[in-house]
Amino acid sequence: MKLVCIECGKSRRPDNPYPMSCDCGGLLEVEHDFRGADAERLKALFDSRIALRTGPYASGVWRYKELIDPGLEEARIVTRGEGNTGLYDCGPAASFAGVRRVWLKAQGENPSGSFKDNGMTVAVSRGAAAGFRTFACASTGNTASSLAMYAAWAGLRCVVLVPPGGVADGKLAQTVCYGAEVYGIEGGYDTGVRLLNRCGEELGLYVCNSFNPFRIEGQKSIVIEAAHQLDWTLPDWIVLPGGALSNASALGKGLREMKAIGLIDRLPRVAVVQAEGASPFHRMIASGGKELVPEPAPRTAASAIRIGNPPSWRKAARVLRETDGVTCAVSDEEILAAKRVIDRAGVGCEPAAAAGLAGLKKLAADGTIGKDETALVILTGHMLKDTDALRVAPDAGGGPFSPDELLARLGRRA
Numbered sequence: 001m002k003l004v005c006i007e008c009g010k011s012r013r014p015d016n017p018y019p020m021s022c023d024c025g026g027l028l029e030v031e032h033d034f035r036g037a038d039a040e041r042l043k044a045l046f047d048s049r050i051a052l053r054t055g056p057y058a059s060g061v062w063r064y065k066e067l068i069d070p071g072l073e074e075a076r077i078v079t080r081g082e083g084n085t086g087l088y089d090c091g092p093a094a095s096f097a098g099v100r101r102v103w104l105k106a107q108g109e110n111p112s113g114s115f116k117d118n119g120m121t122v123a124v125s126r127g128a129a130a131g132f133r134t135f136a137c138a139s140t141g142n143t144a145s146s147l148a149m150y151a152a153w154a155g156l157r158c159v160v161l162v163p164p165g166g167v168a169d170g171k172l173a174q175t176v177c178y179g180a181e182v183y184g185i186e187g188g189y190d191t192g193v194r195l196l197n198r199c200g201e202e203l204g205l206y207v208c209n210s211f212n213p214f215r216i217e218g219q220k221s222i223v224i225e226a227a228h229q230l231d232w233t234l235p236d237w238i239v240l241p242g243g244a245l246s247n248a249s250a251l252g253k254g255l256r257e258m259k260a261i262g263l264i265d266r267l268p269r270v271a272v273v274q275a276e277g278a279s280p281f282h283r284m285i286a287s288g289g290k291e292l293v294p295e296p297a298p299r300t301a302a303s304a305i306r307i308g309n310p311p312s313w314r315k316a317a318r319v320l321r322e323t324d325g326v327t328c329a330v331s332d333e334e335i336l337a338a339k340r341v342i343d344r345a346g347v348g349c350e351p352a353a354a355a356g357l358a359g360l361k362k363l364a365a366d367g368t369i370g371k372d373e374t375a376l377v378i379l380t381g382h383m384l385k386d387t388d389a390l391r392v393a394p395d396a397g398g399g400p401f402s403p404d405e406l407l408a409r410l411g412r413r414a
């Protein structure tokens with residue numbers, strides 16, 4: 001295994017995290033050597049681990065260690081049993097979107113409540129193994145919650161930079177409760193990422209933003225686990241929200257590697273959905289542009305994807321080329337309509353997570369996705385993460401009523 005620059009191809013050993021990008025400015029990516037991999041042997045190994053209830057291989061990420069970080073010593077793994085999330089065949093979501101079948105992959109069921117745990121377990125394990133004691137990130141919320149949780153669990157220091165007023169209350173509370181040092185930063189997420197990228201090494205920080213290539217490796221487990229749950233087949237489409245575009249990059253890499261090894265025999269197409277007010281990647285793809293033009297003032301109620309300058313856009317663009325993928329942008333109204341369907345179906349998710357289903361509906365309506373096709377929609381975060389956006393019925397919380405009044409209201413005649 002080695003780290004390879006996605007721009008110039010220069011490579012180096014994976015043990016030292018710095019510099020976290022190439023001299024040429026390109027992002028680094030983990031390159032595995034899967035030449036000896038045997039799909040049938042791997043499937044049997046992964047199946048055998050399903051029976052485990054404790055230890056690192058009971059994790060829904062580390063179950064797939066051979067595909068994610070084969071070189072890491074087992075004793076170095078920092079895990080909270082992440083992954084192992086539900087995959088729900090959801091009729092109401094399929095009817096809403098206007099396609100044949102929709103599977104919801106509920107990453108909100110992770111220990112800190114979002115898919116960030118899938119990647120963070122690998123980044124923190126690698127950083128601690130390299131001897132770092134202080135971990136840092138810039139975050140719109142869920143990255144901070146996740147990093148704070150793993151740092152607390154492993155007894156490490158955690159520093160997070162957040163856009164003032166730009167993080168949902170629940171996420172901030174979670175981060176503070178886990179013991180992280182939280183700093184607001186002028187200019188928000190995009191400025192925070194730039195600052196950590198430039199000064200992390202000098203400050204002795206192990207930076208866990210998504211340009212950290214090990215997060216991408218861990219996030220691949222979302223599609224690997226979904227394929228395993230579906231007996232090594234996948235639906236026609238994988239649909240997910242895009243902010244920093246790390247997850248689109250990760251899922252695409254996971255698909256490519258599973259296909260190369262022979263774990264799956266067909267590549268699904270990937271659809272990346274952005275919020276209209278924070279959609280620089282969609283604009284670039286739709287206009288046929290070759291360079292991403294950042295959005296200086298990103299706006300959307302879905303705070304987790306309120307990102308104007310997504311660091312991983314080049315990796316995500318490659319995923320679109322390789323999977324014949326597409327992008328689209330949806331309004332906040334469309335996001336909240338999709339969220340209502342997911343909530344009422346009994347699964348639930350935070351607003352950013354609902355962008356995927358909103359995009360699926362839009363792409364099915366304009367014929368990009370066929371009505372007889374099937375989709376796996378990644379629900380990236382938990383319903384209780386962003387309670388600012390929860391809709392409460394106007395008559396909720398009436399009362400208090402006496403027991404007799406209540407029985408009368410519920411329809412019982414005296």
Ligand SMILES: *Cc1c(COP(=O)(O)O)cnc(C)c1O
Pocket residue numbers: 114115116142143210241242243244245246247248304305350352353380381382
């Ligand atoms: C981080 C996050 C996203 C965006 O993922 P990227 O990898 O930044 O594109 C979407 N939804 C939720 C809930 C998130 O926490």
Ligand SMILES: [Zn+2]
Pocket residue numbers: 005006007008009010022023024025026
């Ligand atoms: Zn390079």
